[in-house]
Amino acid sequence: MRNKLLIIILLIGLNCSAQEYLSGFSYETKTVDRRQDLRGRSSAIQLPFFDDFTESDVYPDVSKWQSNDVLVNSGFPVFPTNYNAATLDILDVTGKVYSNASSSPFIADSLISNPISLKGITPADSVYFSFYYQPQGNGDAPETSDSLVLMIGCHTDTVFVWNHIWSAAGISLDSFLIANEGNYFKQVMIPIVDDKYFENEIVILFYNYGSVPSTMYPNDRSNVDNWNIDFVYLNKNRTFDDTTFPLVTFSEKMPSLLKRYQSMPYRQYVSNPTVAMVTDYNMYIANLDSVGASVEYTLHVENVATEWSFDYSSKWCNVSPFATNGFQNCNGDNATQACPHLKNFLFDMNDKIDTATYRITNIISVDEATSNAKGDTLYGLQSFKNYYAYDDGIPERGYGVVPGESCFASQFSISMPDTLSGVYLLFNRTHKDANYDFFDIVVWNNNNGKPGNEIYRLENQRPIWDDDEIYKFAYYPFDKILKVNGIIYVGIMQHEKESINIGFDASKDNSQYNFYDVGYGWENSSMKGSLMIRPVLGNDMTYIKEENHTQKTRLGLYPNPSKNEINISELESQSCEEIMIFDMTGRLKKCFANDVKLDISDLPNGLYMIRVVTEEGKIFTEKFMISR
Numbered sequence: 059m060r061n062k063l064l065i066i067i068l069l070i071g072l073n074c075s076a077q078e079y080l081s082g083f084s085y086e087t088k089t090v091d092r093r094q095d096l097r098g099r100s101s102a103i104q105l106p107f108f109d110d111f112t113e114s115d116v117y118p119d120v121s122k123w124q125s126n127d128v129l130v131n132s133g134f135p136v137f138p139t140n141y142n143a144a145t146l147d148i149l150d151v152t153g154k155v156y157s158n159a160s161s162s163p164f165i166a167d168s169l170i171s172n173p174i175s176l177k178g179i180t181p182a183d184s185v186y187f188s189f190y191y192q193p194q195g196n197g198d199a200p201e202t203s204d205s206l207v208l209m210i211g212c213h214t215d216t217v218f219v220w221n222h223i224w225s226a227a228g229i230s231l232d233s234f235l236i237a238n239e240g241n242y243f244k245q246v247m248i249p250i251v252d253d254k255y256f257e258n259e260i261v262i263l264f265y266n267y268g269s270v271p272s273t274m275y276p277n278d279r280s281n282v283d284n285w286n287i288d289f290v291y292l293n294k295n296r297t298f299d300d301t302t303f304p305l306v307t308f309s310e311k312m313p314s315l316l317k318r319y320q321s322m323p324y325r326q327y328v329s330n331p332t333v334a335m336v337t338d339y340n341m342y343i344a345n346l347d348s349v350g351a352s353v354e355y356t357l358h359v360e361n362v363a364t365e366w367s368f369d370y371s372s373k374w375c376n377v378s379p380f381a382t383n384g385f386q387n388c389n390g391d392n393a394t395q396a397c398p399h400l401k402n403f404l405f406d407m408n409d410k411i412d413t414a415t416y417r418i419t420n421i422i423s424v425d426e427a428t429s430n431a432k433g434d435t436l437y438g439l440q441s442f443k444n445y446y447a448y449d450d451g452i453p454e455r456g457y458g459v460v461p462g463e464s465c466f467a468s469q470f471s472i473s474m475p476d477t478l479s480g481v482y483l484l485f486n487r488t489h490k491d492a493n494y495d496f497f498d499i500v501v502w503n504n505n506n507g508k509p510g511n512e513i514y515r516l517e518n519q520r521p522i523w524d525d526d527e528i529y530k531f532a533y534y535p536f537d538k539i540l541k542v543n544g545i546i547y548v549g550i551m552q553h554e555k556e557s558i559n560i561g562f563d564a565s566k567d568n569s570q571y572n573f574y575d576v577g578y579g580w581e582n583s584s585m586k587g588s589l590m591i592r593p594v595l596g597n598d599m600t601y602i603k604e605e606n607h608t609q610k611t612r613l614g615l616y617p618n619p620s621k622n623e624i625n626i627s628e629l630e631s632q633s634c635e636e637i638m639i640f641d642m643t644g645r646l647k648k649c650f651a652n653d654v655k656l657d658i659s660d661l662p663n664g665l666y667m668i669r670v671v672t673e674e675g676k677i678f679t680e681k682f683m684i685s686r
Contacts, residue, residue, distance in 0.1 A: 102175035106293035133452030137242040140307040148268035163267040173259035185250040186296035190243040196454040197284030200228030309342035312438030324442035329474040351429035448588035449563035456486030458557025467549025482531035484561035484590035485521035504545035561590035619685035622659035636671040
């Protein structure tokens with residue numbers, strides 16, 4: 059059944075009237091015409107045209123793409139070529155299901171490039187366009203009648219013409235893996251040979267067909283038919299076999315350094331730190347080059363409010379090409395690269411404060427004597443706020459139970475006596491807000507590893523959404539403060555027979571802590587993922603907006619690629635207190651201060667990272683390319 063993973067629980071002979079299931083998740087975006095940002099800024103893009111989406115969050119890079127229909131994120135793609143990908147679905151720019159959505163395939167999202175110039179180039183220059191794609195990912199599988207389409211457009215003497223170049227029919231990720239020899243993304247190589255493309259500027263267009271079945275519950279008619287696109291690359295002097303790239307990179311996001319949670323209250327961490335911490339974790343490192351490279355992995359952790367820091371370095375070792383060996387494994391010496399072991403690592407502890415934030419920098423350095431490939435840098439945050447969170451803030455699906463008065467809850471372990479003052483919830487937004495129904499927020503005590511007696515109920519609540527901010531949790535304050543300790547359960551009892559539909563992080567499997575009751579007693583959930591339920595501890599509700607894990611707010615760098623100068627368009631010069639440019643091995647190359655026009659004429663061609671610290675202490679990072 060499309061748009062839901064349906065599992066019948068204790069229902070033989072009961073006509074499937076009680077169940078738990080997953081639906082697609084609808085994300086919210088701002089209604090902004092981002093194409094206006096480019097007006098008057100620059101002419102057509104020159105080759106190479108490249109975007110791996112690592113420098114974008116939510117919206118595509120406006121210096122490369124005209125449209126903002128797609129979602130740039132790290133949650134929907136599974137093992138992307140490198141961190142982040144662009145996701146196409148059936149949601150419009152406001153985050154709602156398209157108004158023309160139907161059970162018949164319709165054109166949904168689009169990703170449209172800015173004009174790209176091929177003037178001065180001929181078909182003899184061997185121009186190729188390539189990209190990677192993946193159906194479904196952590197989201198919903200597109201049906202065979204749905205598809206992903208690539209077109210290229212250009213001006214002729216009289217009209218603008220679109221040419222169909224490539225398309226792929228919908229398929230589940232499991233079936234895709236079988237057909238793609240176990241690879242999570244598939245690369246497509248397309249030669250550009252039509253003479254008319256070299257006489258005019260061209261535009262690249264991706265779009266998808268999607269459909270919403272009429273048989274679905276109205277409360278679950280939401281985001282479906284997901285496609286992920288990554289590593290878009292157009293350049294000359296390529297061949298059909300030019301499928302590699304001189305880069306050793308990270309695929310997945312930085313994992314949490316906490317064993318159980320993505321975030322937890324700082325005082326709860328301080329009360330029992332050794333239980334809270336991981337001892338090792340997985341880093342998915344891929345050598346995208348055609349030959350092996352000797353690399354070193356380093357980790358730097360720093361408290362953003364103090365001078366405390368921690369550093370870890372692995373041994374140097376060889377990483378074989380991803381095309382033949384896949385991700386770096388954890389065997390032998392490679393274990394210190396792909397599976398760092400932190401032994402007795404702990405964050406610093408201060409029992410006089412309530413929150414703490416740590417900036418985490420992961421660096422892959424490449425020995426230049428062994429390879430021409432560049433390394434990579436991946437940023438993350440480990441936050442200790444005033445809430446527990448199993449999820450990473452990116453909801454790929456929506457969770458629901460039926461019938462009416464069904465319940466679901468997540469388990470939380472309180473290390474020391476504390477107070478529970480409310481809860482953050484993130485709800486799916488469905489077509490015409492069909493799930494705007496009443497529910498109760500309930501807290502239960504523990505009964506042998508399952509929810510026991512009810513200890514609190516906040517009645518007659520409804521979903522709260524925000525049209526202006528993506529992934530905005532709604533806060534529901536309790537009308538009294540609860541004293542809590544040990545194991546508790548926080549969740550929802552819905553009033554109506556149809557699902558209330560809460561956000562579900564399908565990329566973080568904490569199903570062992572999720573429970574549901576559809577009238578036959580509490581059962582452990584069979585759905586792999588995390589409910590978007592964040593209980594708030596402490597008397598005061600001091601919500602601190604969760605900062606983006608990658609710290610990649612747009613700087614508006616242009617031109618990109620650059621030749622002799624790179625400009626910062628989104629900040630004033632006086633606010634740029636410290637500017638540093640690093641190569642992709644993490645080595646500092648240049649420093650500036652209070653400037654937005656940066657001379658880079660003495661730097662060689664390649665990929666670089668710019669880091670800007672503002673006078674307010676904010677830190678922005680972004681990649682740019684030098685190509686002459």
